[in-house]
Amino acid sequence: MPKDLRDFWAGLLYLIAGAAAFYIAIDYEMGSAVSMGPGYFPKVLSVLLMAIGAISLVRSFLVEGEPVVGFAFGKSLYIALSVLVFALLAEGAGMAVAVAAVFMVSAVASSFFNWKQAALIAGGAALFCSLVFVKGLGVPLPIFGPWLGM
Structure with a gap:
């Protein structure tokens, strides 16, 4: 066991x-x-x-661990929802918006959630992922998609 x-x-x-x-x-x-x-x-x-x-x-x-007290269904739903949000937004809204949305939705699951801090991290992650994946690696996604008129 x-x-x-x-x-x-x-x-x-x-x-x-x-x-x-x-x-x-x-x-x-x-x-x-x-x-x-x-x-x-x-x-x-x-x-x-x-x-x-x-x-x-x-x-x-x-290694002895702490006992499992329960399962955080609500928090798990936010994480699963963030993946779904990315899938729905990536092509239409673009990589930057989809990544920012993933961070914002999944951040809500945290006990330490703070809108300002989450928005700053989401913006930084969106910039980083857009530069690395779209510009650097050539992932065929727009940085800002057609839904935004770009």
């Missing part, structure tokens, strides 16, 4: 998510570190995710 149920369930979730991602990317060409194929990034990340999951699972049997 695990000594820390939070680590156990988190590790199991990471293992399952990593294995699913690896399975989805299994047919993608791997390439090499110098000439990455479309499967390089998802496969490397999924293996890292599975490794973190395995470490967390092993740790759950070795």
Whole structure:
């Protein structure tokens, strides 16, 4: 029996998510570190995710943790809703708006939620993600989408 149920369930979730991602990317060409194929990034990340999951699972049997008091359904819904909001906004409103919305919606789930602080972090994350993913990596999403007339 695990000594820390939070680590156990988190590790199991990471293992399952990593294995699913690896399975989805299994047919993608791997390439090499110098000439990455479309499967390089998802496969490397999924293996890292599975490794973190395995470490967390092993740790759950070795380190005593706090008892699990309950499950925060409301907070979990905000997190799930933030992912849905990103999916709905990304193409129409653009990367910057979608990322900012993810941060704002998911921040509401925190006990330490503060509108000003969340807005600053959301704006910084939107700028960072737009520059890295759209400009740097060439992700085919607009920074500001057609819904905003851009």
